[in-house]
Structures are given as C-alpha cells and as structure tokens.
Amino acid sequence: MKLYYSPGACSLGIHVILEEIGKPFEAVAVSTRDGSNRKPEYLAINPKAKVPALQRDDGTVLTEWPVIAWWLAKANPMSNLIPVEFEAETRCLEWMDYLCGTVHPQGFTRMFRASNFARDAEDEARVVAQGKELAAGYLETIEKLWKGGTWLLPSGYSVADCALFFLEHWAAGRAGIELPPRLKAHHKAMKDRPAVERAMKREGISP
Incomplete structure (x- = not known):
C-alpha cells in the first residue's frame, strides 16, 4: 500500500x-x-x-x-479498529462523518484556508474568527455527546479516535483552542500510543 x-x-x-x-x-x-x-x-x-x-x-x-x-x-x-456489532459500527461511521464532514471543513478549514471563504483579503480575519468559534463549539458538542471512556466509542478504540486525534492536534497546536476535559484526556491517550508516535515522527511533527 x-x-x-x-x-x-x-x-x-x-x-x-x-x-x-x-x-x-x-x-x-x-x-x-x-x-x-x-x-x-x-x-x-x-x-x-x-x-x-x-x-x-x-x-x-x-x-x-x-x-x-x-x-x-x-x-x-x-x-x-472498527466495532463488529452493527449498531456500534454505525455509530463509528456517524462520528467519522461528523468529524471529517463538519468539524474539519466548517471550523478548521475556515481558520487555515480563510481565503477559500472570504470575500476579499480584508475579510479573512472575520472568517478566521468565525472558524475558531465554530471549531470550539463543535469540540464542546463532542464533549457533551461523549459516551465512551478513554475512547470516543463505548465499544473501545477505533478509527473514529484517529479522526478525532488530528482535529485535537490542530486545536491544541495550530489553533490555540483549549480542549474540553474529555478531549484533552483523549488527546493525551492518543499521543501515548506507539502508532501515533511513529506516525508523527515519520511526518516530522512535534507531539
């Protein structure tokens, strides 16, 4: 591959x-x-x-x-990396769709690619602020909907956690957004995983 x-x-x-x-x-x-x-x-x-x-x-x-x-x-x-039980797999897909289809483009892309949304160069600051506000709100929504323990799903660690991780990494790093308590703990648990350490090292990213 x-x-x-x-x-x-x-x-x-x-x-x-x-x-x-x-x-x-x-x-x-x-x-x-x-x-x-x-x-x-x-x-x-x-x-x-x-x-x-x-x-x-x-x-x-x-x-x-x-x-x-x-x-x-x-x-x-x-x-x-994905639940076997049908309903749990459905919820995993639901989370991935929200994280990748809403939180990513509506929040973080507005911050990082403001020119894609702004009317002109002068409008970019407004777009960045809007993106940061939206992203923080989405993260609070995830916090409120949290039903798992350490991991996002009650069924345990899954690909949905990997989707949440890249957003947490952006929030805590590039965007300067304070993660809600459950997400903060999740972010730390992810960084402690050897697979995450290897991926970040290969990409030259600081933890």
Whole structure:
C-alpha cells in the first residue's frame, strides 16, 4: 500500500491507522502548503487534489478520509479498529462523518484556508474568527455527546479516535483552542500510543 499525505494534515489520522495495522506501506509526502497536491503528477493519482489518498496493492486508489479508514479497518479485522456489532459500527461511521464532514471543513478549514471563504483579503480575519468559534463549539458538542471512556466509542478504540486525534492536534497546536476535559484526556491517550508516535515522527511533527 501507498499513503499519499501532507505533513500534519488530516491524512495524519490515516497514517496512524496504518501504523496501528502494522503492515508494510510506503508514505509519500504531497505538501498541500506548496501546492504539490495540484501538480499533474498527483492529479493523475487523485484528481480531487486532496489528501489522503491510498493506493492499494492492486493499484486502485481510495480517496475520502472516512472511506479509507473504513476500508482499512474492514480489510484488517484482526486490528480491531472498527466495532463488529452493527449498531456500534454505525455509530463509528456517524462520528467519522461528523468529524471529517463538519468539524474539519466548517471550523478548521475556515481558520487555515480563510481565503477559500472570504470575500476579499480584508475579510479573512472575520472568517478566521468565525472558524475558531465554530471549531470550539463543535469540540464542546463532542464533549457533551461523549459516551465512551478513554475512547470516543463505548465499544473501545477505533478509527473514529484517529479522526478525532488530528482535529485535537490542530486545536491544541495550530489553533490555540483549549480542549474540553474529555478531549484533552483523549488527546493525551492518543499521543501515548506507539502508532501515533511513529506516525508523527515519520511526518516530522512535534507531539
């Protein structure tokens, strides 16, 4: 397998999942900061110009965070990265959709890519402030809906925790947002996992 990622981007969560599984894979950096994701070489792999992308052993490519995470977990059942019970798996997918489809783009992308939402350069400060407010609110919502113990789901550690981790990493680091208590504890528990340590080291990210 081959993971196309940008250091510190949401692809970090998929990187963690691959480290948890433990099978050999190649990690290929495609920096979204310098626009490498929009170069012809990468567009030939993923025309959506996004990371992550996962090239499977048969050469086919998967895109979209929740789908890649779901496929990796289902294709590697011995890793126990997704609940077996149907309702619990449904809730895992529900969380991944919210984290990747709402919290990420509506909150953090507004902060980090304000020009995508602003009317002009002068409007960017407003967009950043709006994104930070939205992101903090989403994190509080996660805190209120928390039903697990250490991990997000009552059924235990899963790919949903890896999705939450990259958002916590952004909040506590780049965005300067104070994590609510359960998320703060979760963030620490994630950083203590060897798979997370390996992924961050490979991407050159400070814990």
